[in-house]
Amino acid sequence: MPVYGGDEVGELAESLEAMRVRLKDSLEYIGLHTVELEDTVKERTSELREQKKQLSLLLDEGIRAQEDERKRIARELHDETSQTLAALGMSLELSSEALRSGVLTPDMILELRKKVSILMDGINRLIHDLRPPVLDDLGLESAIRWLLQRHLGQKGVTYDLRSSGMEEIEMDGKVELSFFRIIQEAVINIDKHSKARNVMMELSVSGGLVNLDITDDGVGFNLDEVMKAREKGAELGFGLMGIKERVSNLGGEAHIFTEPDKGTKIKISIPAYGGP
Ligand SMILES: Nc1ncnc2c1ncn2[C@@H]1O[C@H](COP(=O)(O)OP(=O)(O)OP(=O)(O)O)[C@@H](O)[C@H]1O
Numbered sequence: 001m002p003v004y005g006g007d008e009v010g011e012l013a014e015s016l017e018a019m020r021v022r023l024k025d026s027l028e029y030i031g032l033h034t035v036e037l038e039d040t041v042k043e044r045t046s047e048l049r050e051q052k053k054q055l056s057l058l059l060d061e062g063i064r065a066q067e068d069e070r071k072r073i074a075r076e077l078h079d080e081t082s083q084t085l086a087a088l089g090m091s092l093e094l095s096s097e098a099l100r101s102g103v104l105t106p107d108m109i110l111e112l113r114k115k116v117s118i119l120m121d122g123i124n125r126l127i128h129d130l131r132p133p134v135l136d137d138l139g140l141e142s143a144i145r146w147l148l149q150r151h152l153g154q155k156g157v158t159y160d161l162r163s164s165g166m167e168e169i170e171m172d173g174k175v176e177l178s179f180f181r182i183i184q185e186a187v188i189n190i191d192k193h194s195k196a197r198n199v200m201m202e203l204s205v206s207g208g209l210v211n212l213d214i215t216d217d218g219v220g221f222n223l224d225e226v227m228k229a230r231e232k233g234a235e236l237g238f239g240l241m242g243i244k245e246r247v248s249n250l251g252g253e254a255h256i257f258t259e260p261d262k263g264t265k266i267k268i269s270i271p272a273y274g275g276p
C-alpha cells in the first residue's frame with residue numbers, strides 16, 4: 001500500500017484509495033452474486049421446463065383416459081342399445097305384417113313391450129354409469145355397495161365389503177369420483193371376465209393412505225400377455241390401463257396379482273387427500 005504525506009493531498013489520496021478498495025470489493029461481491037443469480041435462474045428455468053413437460057404429459061394422459069372412456073361408452077351403446085333397437089325394429093316390422101294379415105296376437109305386443117323395457121334398462125344403466133347418483137347422494141361406501149350388488153350380487157356372486165377408518169377421512173370430490181371409477185372398472189372386469197363365485201373387497205386407511213384390496217376367486221389371467229397385446233395396439237384392454245393411469249394421477253400405486261386359474265387380486269393405495 002502506498003505511503004502518503006500528512007497534507008490534504010495525502011488525505012484525499014488516502015480516502016480515494018479506500019474508496020477504490022471498497023469499490024473493488026463491491027464489484028467482486030456483485031460479480032460473485034451475479035454468478036449465483038445466473039445459476040439460480042438456470043436452475044429455476046430447468047425446473048419450470050420440467051414442470052411444463054410433466055403438465056403436458058398429464059394433460060395427454062387425461063385426454064387419452066377421456067377417449068378411452070368414450071370408446072367404452074360407444075362400445076356399450078353398440079353392444080347393448082343398438083342391438084336391442086335393431087331387434088325391436090325387426091319385431092315391429094313382423095308385428096305390422098301380422099296386423100295387416102290379421103294374425104297379430106297380444107303376445108306379440110307383449111314381446112314388443114319387453115324389448116322396450118330392456119332398452120330402457122340399458123339406457124338407464126348407461127346414465128347411472130356416466131354419473132352414478134349414489135355417489136353424490138350416499139357417499140363412497142354406499143356407492144361401492146350399489147356397484148357390487150348391481151354387477152355381482154344380482155348375478156348370484158357372493159361378495160363381502162369390509163371397510164375401516166373411512167369415516168376418519170373426507171376425500172376431495174374429484175379424488176372420490178376417480179377412486180370410484182377405478183373400483184367400477186375392477187368390478188366390471190370381475191363381472192365380465194372372471195367367472196368368480198366369491199369376491200372380497202377391503203377398504204382401509206393407514207398413514208394418510210386409502211388402501212383397497214379386491215380379490216376374486218375366478219379364472220385369473222396372464223397379465224404379461226394382456227399388457228403385451230395392449231402395447232401392440234389391441235383394441236381391447238383399456239380398463240386395466242385406465243386403472244393404472246387414474247391411480248398414478250392420484251399419486252398412488254396399483255398392483256395386480258393374478259395367474260390363470262388362481263383368481264385375481266388388485267391392490268391399490270392412494271393418498272387420502274389428493275395427488276402429489
Ligand atoms: N378379474 C379378472 N378376472 C379374469 N380376467 C380378467 C380380470 N380382469 C381383467 N381380466 C383380463 O384382462 C383383460 C384386460 O382387461 P381390461 O379391463 O384392460 O380390458 P377389457 O375388460 O377386456 O376391456 P375394457 O375394459 O376396455 O372394456 C380382459 O380382457 C381379461 O382377459
Ligand SMILES: [Mg+2]
Binds near residue numbers: 240
Ligand atoms: Mg375391463
